[in-house]
Amino acid sequence: MTVNMTKGQKISLSKADGGSLTAVRMGLGWQAAPRRGLFGSRTREIDLDASAVLFADKQPVDVVFFRHLTSDDGSVRHTGDNLVGGAGQGGDDESILVDLARVPVHVDQIVFTVNSFTGQTFAEVQNAFCRLVDETNGQELARYTLTGGGPYTAQIMAKVQRGAGGWSMTAIGAPANGRTFQDLIPAIVPEL
């Protein structure tokens, strides 16, 4: 069951049987730019990037993105940068895996963002989506369709936060502009 999230909606990640969520994966997928003309290399490639920013008490303490693929503590892992996109059939082209049980104790929020590194807005990218998956059973927790998202180059997608009873997830879905996560920090802070 997919939850098509609306902005600001908060869902708890604790499961029906009472166990709380232990591992989530953020997936990002988009369709590669169509080949243009005879010379394939002149096609303007579309490069979207998924990032996860780890916050402790509203201060960024670590970030996982294409230049830092594993958080220092090893709990958040990016499976690798995809520079061109995929078939647009719904498969994830970039993934970030979060082992929530191993996240350091001071980290209380993890924010997931999407950026367009090559500068195309989401209006120009075909079949782009991002989603959050419960890694233990493959169930999709939240999905956003980025395509048609207007003249924005970034989205602050969702955050998972630590509470008294375990981790919960809040959908943010706030559009923003920026090339990498650094440009987004000012936009993220109000969402914390």
Add this chain to the structure above:
Amino acid sequence: MTAELVRGQNHPLPGNRLEIRVSAGTPLVAAVTLGDEQGRVAGDGGWLAHPGEPHLPGVEVPRQAATQHRLAVDLGAMPDGVHRVHVLLALPGGRPDAPADFGAMAAPQLAVTTPEGAEIAGFTITGLGAETALLAAELYRRQGAWKIRAVGQGYAGGLPALFADQGVPEPATVAGQIQYAVERERARSVAPPPPAPAPPQPGPRAGAAPAARAAGAGPGTDASSDTSTDTSVDGDTDASDNASAGIDYRHPRRRPTRAPAAAQHSRPDARADASATSAEPATLNGGPTPPPTVPGQAPPPQDPAGRPAPTGPPEPFAGDAAGWSMEERLHNQIWGMFEDLARTVAAYRSAEDFARSRYEQELDRLLADPRTRGGAAADAARDAAELKQVALVDQARAVLDRDLAQLTVEAEVVDPALPPAYAGWENPCWHAYQVPAEPPLAVRLGSLTLPEAPELRIPLLARMPLNRGLWIDSADDRRLALDTAVAIAARLLASHPAGAFAVHALDPAGSATQALAPLQASGALVLPTAAAGAAGVGEVLGRLTERVDLLQMAMRGGAADALPPGLDTAEHLLIVHEFPYAFDDRAVNQLRYLADEGPGAGVHLLLVADREDAAAYGPVLDPLWRSMLRLTPLPSDHLADPWVGHAWTYEPALVPPGSQVLTEVLRRLAAARPAYGP
């Protein structure tokens, strides 16, 4: 000559008449299927030998489940259409004393012997978990000759799933027949067991059970049987659930569920050991179901059946990593432990840093505001801030302690399993040292520790061939630096087959004669000893440079066959003591050349030097120092890990004082040498 096979490995068979011996800790059912070129069982019943129908042309299987089986196979008698013979093993279901799956018992062993009993190949089927049936091995025809391949493919769905995979018609019915035959045979051969306390027990043993199983065991009904095991996890076990406890219908890749309740109720004494072992594969398979519990609470207590909560960390075992051989698996496991320790400590340090910086910020904020700067409210606020810091650090410490405990347990399991090349000199495996037949994958250069866990020593393993020279810094303790170098050289020698590694030593001052004596006395120092004086330095360096030149030319030109016929293929290690004494400019240049180009041609450097001694050369030698891995004879925190960049304390692997192990090892090595010629 016995070959110990690993999964996927094949081995030629010397003749057509064979005996396959199976031994396991608990009774197993053995069966054989004959397959065509695709491995499918094509015939109609004439292609499967099982306890109900034990005879086929060329093969016979036992009629009952047993801990030892001997299957006589005559490959020459096989029909022409048979290209593959599969040896299958399965757990007899529905027995109170039988383990629930292969993960709960010792690894079954398979041996192929000639009819006279001479062993040809062996295969220990390890790494099984929730499977209840097993394709153990395959004999197959390849260009007219038969070979054996170690398979070890388990099926959590039991025999029905295995048979379905092989194309046996009506797999569930056949599995039921086997079950029936085994139980019938059992009832005939031994006195019937005393009636079990649990009512479901007699059910599976009676004749009605196979039919029931056959009805519910087809591949198409996987989903329904899965839901029934799922409900048992939720705690409402009902009678129908217990009745189907005999065979495990779980899908191989489905998350493992609890062992059937009926089997557990009826074996209170066997419960402890079975649950201890079965807990491990359950968690290793990934995705254990956390039991119903309040999130964020302490680990839940054991459930009523006595099985430990699956949220606990998996029991570590040696070789728990990917790799083609045990050596490689251990190497990868040690690197995995290295990374885990680095990251765990990084998590702790960052939490601690954050707690401190937040405390300071809060204090600054208090002090910045005149209203909160003094008075009782200020004290209370300060105390609160401090408490917050301490609480966070305590929490981080608890997580760190948990992880360190797990890593310590793992280290305790791994340490005794290490081969000599990975083990410290104090490890007993050195006393059982035998000259290896293969060069090592890596050698231990010392151990690494972090201040958070001084007891947890991670072996520093360097992959062979060394792609960087080694530099033992003798600034602090010259004698110990030399001992370290000798210990490393001896280890490199001992880890290679006799004659595959050669050590040269440059000791122009003659001050290392005593320390090098063990290498010398054993004859391990193959090439001229401690070359004396500047002439000796030039001669040895010239020879090695020429060798590197030759090999490089041959490799670049693709003309390996043009190398001079006498050239030995050994790796070479050059120990340089008291660099740069007696080195002229030409010798220094040759040394730099060897440091840069030597590793590619199998010539490695081990420099024992104090950088200050070479200060006169100025920055010319900086690239040389940088290109080498600096090791210290005394513990020192100068090595950084590749993930987080902690400063790790390196401690060399030295021979314990008074121990004769190094001399003894070198003596054995020297004794092995003549066998290979001069």
